[in-house]
Amino acid sequence: MQYFFNWDVVWRATDKLAYGLALGLGMAALALVVGSAIGLGCALVLTSPKLKVLHRPVRWYVEIIRNSPLLVLVFFVYFGLPQAGIRTLDNIDSFVLTLTVYAGAYMTEVFRGGLASIPARYVESGMAIGLSGRQCFFFVTLPVMFRIVLPSLSNNLISLFKDTALASAIAVPELTHTARWINVQTFQVVEAWTSVTVLYLAVSYSLAFVLRRIERRYAVIR
C-alpha cells in the first residue's frame, strides 16, 4: 500500500501543537507543585512521631494511588465525581486534580526518602551550635532535604509531563490528542506521531538539561 508523505499537515497544525505542548507542561507543572506540597506534608506526617494516628491513612493513600493505573483514576474522577454531585469540573480541571493526587503519592515517597537519608551529623551539628529543634528543622533539615531530592523531583516532573498524554482519553486538547486528531483527519500517520514524539522528546531533554544545570548548582555534595 502506498504512503505519501505530507508534512504540510504538521505545519498547518502548529498552533494546535503549540497549545497542546503548553497545556501539557502547564498541567504537569501544576500537578508537581501542588503534589509536592501534598507529598511534603505527608512525608512530614510519616516521620513525625506525634502524628502517629495519621500514619495509617497516609500509608493507605500512598500505597493505593501508587498501585493504581492513572487512566482508571482519571475515569474514576472524571465520570465518577459528577455522579456524586460534583459537576463543576471540566475535563482539564478533572485531569489536573487526578494528576495532582497521583503526584502527591509519589512525592510522599520522594520526600520521605529524602528526609530519611539526611546524615544525622548535620542535625547534630545544628544542635551542637545551639539551634532549637524547630530552627534545626527549617535551617538544616529542609534545605538539605531539598538538595537531596532535586534529582528525583526533576525526574518526576518529566514523568508527569509524559503522563499528561493520558488526558487525551478525556478529550483534553494536549499533544497526544492533537496527534490523534491530525491522524484521524488526514491519515498522515507518520507525520502526526513523529512530530508529537519529537516534541515530547524535545521537552523531556530540555527539561532534563535545565534541571541538571540546576542540580549541579544546588545538589548536595557529601
Add this chain to the structure above:
Amino acid sequence: MSATATPANGQDGDGIVLSARDIHKRFGDVEVLKGIDLDVGKGEVVALIGASGSGKTTFLRCVNMLEEYQAGIIRIGGVPIGYHDEGGRRVRLPESTVVRQRSEIGMVFQSFNLFPHLTARANIMLGLTKVRGKSKAEAGAIADRWLERVGLTDRKDHYPYQLSGGQQQRVAIARAVAMDPRLVLFDEVTSALDPELVGEVLTVMRDLAKSGMTMVVVSHEMLFVSSVAGRVVFMDGGRVAEQGSPSEILKNPKSERLRSFLGRFHGVLR
C-alpha cells in the same frame, strides 16, 4: 640495576616457572612499568616490595593478563602467556587462549573478592567444576581438603557475609590454590585486614610456602617477608631497583631509595 635474577640457592633444578622480560606498561600517557625483568623458579617465594605507585600491583596484574601491557613477553613454564612472538612481531594471543592460561595462575586479591552468592565451599568448587571440568563430587572433595588445610572446615557452608575478613581471605587463598596452579600471585592480601586477623592469613601463606608452592607476594608485612621469602625484589618507579635475599635487602640496603623506603618501617625490622 639487575637483569634477570637467578633463583635463590637450593630452589634451582625444576626450572623457571615465571619469566618476565622487559615488561613495559602505560596508563594513558604515564608509563608505570619501565622494563621489568624477573625470573621465579619452582618452589621459590619471591616478595615484591616498594612504595605505592612503584608498579608492584600493576606488574602482578600483567602476569595473569588482568592488565594489557605494551611491550615484553611473560612466560609461564616456558610458554608465553597473553602475548607471543609471531615471526618477530609481538602479537596478543586469542582471548580463549588467555582465558585458559589464567587458570594456570592463581591470584589472591587485597579485597578478597569472594563471590557473594556462593558458600565458601562453592566458591572453591566453581573453578574446579566450570574450568577444570571436574565432577561435583571430585570438586567437593578437593574443596573440603583445602578448607581443612586453611582451618575453615566448620565454615564451609557459610556465605562470605558471614565470615570475618581473615576467614574470607583464607577461603580466597584456598580458591586460588585448589585449581593447582603453577604459580600463585598475592596482591597485598593482608592490607585490608584488621591487625588481629592478619596473623591467620600469614600462617596459611607460610604453610603454603613450606609445602613448595611457587609464590610471588606483594606485601608490606616486612617481618613476614623477611621470614618466608626466599628472595626480595625492591621496585621503584616502574623498575626493579634492587634484589637479593631477605637479609641482603632488608638489613643491608645498597641504594638510597631502598634505604629511605625501609626507614619508614622503623622498629619493625630490628
Add this chain to the structure above:
Amino acid sequence: MTLFQPGHFFYEVWIARGVLLSGLAITIASAISIIAIGLSIGILGGLCLTYAARPFRWAMRGYVDLVRGTPVLVLIFFVFYGTAIIGIDVSPFLAGVLAIGGFCVAHTAETVRGALESIPQAQSDAAKAIGLGFWGRLIHALGPQAVRRALPPWINTAVEMVKGTTLLSLIGVVDLLLAAQQAVSRSFMAMEFYGACLVVYVVLCLGISQLGAVVERRLAYIRY
C-alpha cells in the same frame, strides 16, 4: 446514592460478569506477554548496553532513550495506526502488546545495565583469575549478583507494565477497563465500576510486589 444499594451494583456486575471476566483475562494475558517480551529481549538489550561494541551500544542507547522519553500512549498509537496504514493486519491486542513490550524492553535493558555496572570490577577480576571466560563469568559469577541487584527496580517495572495495560483500552482492546467502561455506559454507575476496577488493579499490583518481596528475601544471602 446508587452506591448504597449493593443489590443494584452487584446486579450490574452479575449481568456483565462475562465481559468483565474476559476483560480481566485479557489484562492478565497482556501483562504476561509484555513482561515476557520485556524480560527476554530486555536482558539481551542490557547485555548489549554493557558489553557490546560501540555501534551496537549506541544503537541500543538510542533506542532506550527514544522509547523512554516518549509517553507509552504515543508509542501505542504510533504502532496501532502505523501498522494499519502500512497495511499489516495486526490485531489491536498485538499492536498494543508490542508497543508496551517495546517500552518494557527499554526499561529492562536499563535496569540490567545498571545492575551489571554496579558490580565491582573486582568480581570480574576474581572470575577471570580462576580462568572463567566471558560467558562463564556472566553466568556463574556476575549473573546471580546482577539478578539480586536488578530485582527491586525490575519489580517496579513489572508493576508499571500491569498498570500500563489499561492503555490498551484506548485502542479498543477489551481489557478490564474497557469492559468496565461498557458496563458504566449501560448502568451509569461510574464510581462503583471504576472504583471496583481500582481495587482489582491495586490487588494485582500489590500481589506482584509481594511476590517480588518473597523472591528478594530468598536472595537476601547475596549481600552487597
